[in-house]
Amino acid sequence: MADLRMPTATYICPQDGTRAGAASTAWCCPVCRGPWDLDTGPRAPVALGALAGRVNSLWRYAEALPLDGAAVSLGEGRTPLVPLTGHVSAKLDFLMPTLSFKDRGAVMLAELARRLSPDRVVADSSGNAGTAVAAYCARAGLPCTVYVPEGTSPKKTEQIRAHGARLETVPGGREATAAAARAAADVPGTFYASHVFNPYFLHGTKTYVYEIWEELGGTLPDAIAVPVGNGTLLLGAALATSELLAQGLIDRRPALIAVQAEAVSPLAAAFHAGAEDLPDTAAPVLATLAEGIAIPRPPRARQILAAVRESGGTFLTVTEDQVRAAQRDLAARGFFVETTGVACWAAVGGETGRSVVVPLCGAGLKTGLAP
Structure with a gap:
């Protein structure tokens, strides 16, 4: 019989502290209508040495996940980590079952x-x-x-x-x-x-970093670059690095490098202005090839900005020409990636001073080659 255990974690609003049981279908805080965070309570650390022989999907990190006894899976996760240069490696999340990290x-x-x-x-x-x-x-x-x-x-x-x-x-x-x-x-x-x-989505995306940690033998690179629209991969990465650091499984937190399209870069502008949140007036939204991160007002903006600052990271932006060039450059290296998924390579591909991992987030077949 399928496992039907109800979730035991608790939703908590990061803005006002309102709580709700995670067995509820309430999708937002009833007070401020903002997004939930999750209070999972204390969790046992993931032991690196215990991973051998476990299920070959993201469910292998059971101690870190807020749902026990999972039944749903398409074999997601465990994507390859491939060097691109002497300093930059790519995690091939476009090889997921539906061809994206989502x-x-x-x-x-x-x-x-x-x-x-x-x-x-x-x-x-x-x-x-x-x-x-x-x-x-x-x-x-x-x-x-x-x-x-x-x-x-x-x-x-x-x-x-x-x-x-x-x-x-x-x-x-x-x-x-x-x-x-x-x-x-x-x-x-x-x-x-x-x-x-x-x-719960963020607790899924955090496995991106757990996989890098496992692949690198219990360490992480100097920096992790992620494309940011709504920030789901970045916030998952921040969750994972915080957990690994708190449990003594890493001795330092990698810098988070958040990448936005120059045409739609509200978070980058707020970050470099020293703001803790987006201004009340939204900037005009321009067309961009990086459609997956063209988000003018992400609901978790305050959390995203704080996570980048706490990691010692920064925001970078890329132009449309840089996106086009990066897509073709990766294709010439054997990787056909959609335009949103090449943004980080466009931003940090020339890095020479530290080790960086970039995600190749979605397959090029989803959008085709940029004109």
């Missing part, structure tokens, strides 16, 4: 939803998170609706439909799409598989 968080949301048995699951996405949630809901036998903005890559929408999810195309941009999904999420019996608001 599988790391989607599997956690699908497993959580399976235990809560909702009438429906809804998600919103510019493409990759939607395809991942659709695939894992199919694996879990859950009905799923994915909201996407008009103009989303046809290859991504085809993949969402192929997994059996209902597709809702929303006029306007990413924020209009999120608003439509959140309105649907307020209907009773709905589980909102939000890669932004639900912290």
